[in-house]
Amino acid sequence: MLAKRVIPCLDVKDGRVVKGVQYVDFRDAGDPVEAARRYDEQGADELVFLDITASLEHRATMIEIAARVAEEIFIPFTVGGGVRSVEDIRQVLRAGADKVSIMTAAVYEPDLIDEAAERFGSQCIVVAVDARRVPRDDRDDSSLGRAPDEDIEWRVHTHGGTRPTDVDALGYAIEATERGAGELLVTSMDADGTRAGYDVELLRRISDNVGVPVIASGGAGSIDHMYEALEYGKADAVLAASIFHFQEMTVQDVKRALAARGVTVRL
Numbered sequence: 001m002l003a004k005r006v007i008p009c010l011d012v013k014d015g016r017v018v019k020g021v022q023y024v025d026f027r028d029a030g031d032p033v034e035a036a037r038r039y040d041e042q043g044a045d046e047l048v049f050l051d052i053t054a055s056l057e058h059r060a061t062m063i064e065i066a067a068r069v070a071e072e073i074f075i076p077f078t079v080g081g082g083v084r085s086v087e088d089i090r091q092v093l094r095a096g097a098d099k100v101s102i103m104t105a106a107v108y109e110p111d112l113i114d115e116a117a118e119r120f121g122s123q124c125i126v127v128a129v130d131a132r133r134v135p136r137d138d139r140d141d142s143s144l145g146r147a148p149d150e151d152i153e154w155r156v157h158t159h160g161g162t163r164p165t166d167v168d169a170l171g172y173a174i175e176a177t178e179r180g181a182g183e184l185l186v187t188s189m190d191a192d193g194t195r196a197g198y199d200v201e202l203l204r205r206i207s208d209n210v211g212v213p214v215i216a217s218g219g220a221g222s223i224d225h226m227y228e229a230l231e232y233g234k235a236d237a238v239l240a241a242s243i244f245h246f247q248e249m250t251v252q253d254v255k256r257a258l259a260a261r262g263v264t265v266r267l
Contacts, residue, residue: 003266004230005045005237006254007215008244010035011052012062012081017245018052030245033068039244040073042251045266047073048185048215048239050101050128051081052160063095070096078126080185081160086115093120101185103128104158107167110179117180126215127181130157131169131202132189144191144199144219146232154202161189170205177210184210185239187217195221195242203233215239223257230263 010017010032017030036047049069051062066079079092080101089100100120106113106127116125131154133141139150154169173184186206188199198219207214213236216229220240229235243249255265 001264002236003045003264004235004258005215006226006251006258006265007046007048007237007239008035008039008044008251009048009050009217009239009241010245011050011241012065013052015062015065032065033072035245036069036077037072039251040075043255043266044075044251045237046075046098047077048101049077049079049081049097051079063091066092066095066097078185080126080128085112086119089116089120089125093124099124099126099183101126101128103130104160106176107156107158107165107172110175113176113179113181117182122180122182122212125181126183126185127173127176128185128187129169129173129176129206130161130187130189131155131199132157132164133199133202141190144188144197144201145228147201148204150201152201157189161187161192169202170209173206174209177212181212183213183215185215185217186235188219191219192217193242194219197221197225198229198233198235198238200228200233203229203235207234207236213237223254223261226254227258227261227263230258 017032076098078099078101079097083102084105092100134153156165156167156169191199198216203216215237216235217239226238229238258265
């Protein structure tokens with residue numbers, strides 16, 4: 001059985017790591033290179049760096065930070081935000097990143113996924129799916145737990161979660177993998193930063209319908225949340241930010257706790 005991965009996420013804004021709630025109200029969480037070094041030492045399986053305002057501000061992603069991080073750590077890392085073209089992907093990979101995450105550009109120009117996978121290989125192309133539930137008056141979405149019988153729809157948002165679309169998140173996830181995405185980074189905008197748990201129903205429905213690894217993102221606040229995302233949500237990795245950035249627990253704390261529950265992890 002493949003080991004489940006534990007991945008700290010570093011949202012970067014103006015050169016600093018930040019953490020918000022549902023994509024707003026950001027708090028400073030330190031220097032990205034120092035944080036990367038700390039998580040490498042703690043035994044993180046991978047890291048994800050997301051320039052959260054690059055697409056919104058129509059500028060390139062953080063090539064310089066990627067190059068600095070590559071000099072300091074020995075684990076794989078992904079960089080995303082503001083990636084609009086095959087050339088952007090090439091530059092990020094040349095800077096030292098192992099994978100590149102694409103979101104906004106892939107929604108509006110899905111052929112970019114095909115082109116990138118053909119050029120660089122699916123193994124380094126991560127498609128990010130930022131999804132929000134479509135509200136219904138007859139359904140309580142205050143809890144994002146198990147709801148296998150509920151009729152739920154999710155819509156993709158772009159530009160750092162600021163722009164809603166009519167794109168169905170599940171259908172888009174399937175299409176992205178058919179076009180060559182080697183991994184999906186699935187973030188629940190409803191859960192992001194709340195620390196109330198992942199949207200495990202979103203994770204489960206995507207995982208059941210794609211043949212590539214799914215990274216669970218948005219809502220991690222406890223070991224229970226991570227365990228449920230991996231077991232019920234069938235995610236291949238759990239991504240978290242707040243609990244790591246503000247040093248409530250280390251990566252090894254999480255791995256030991258998951259291992260104690262029978263989850264296969266790299267200790």
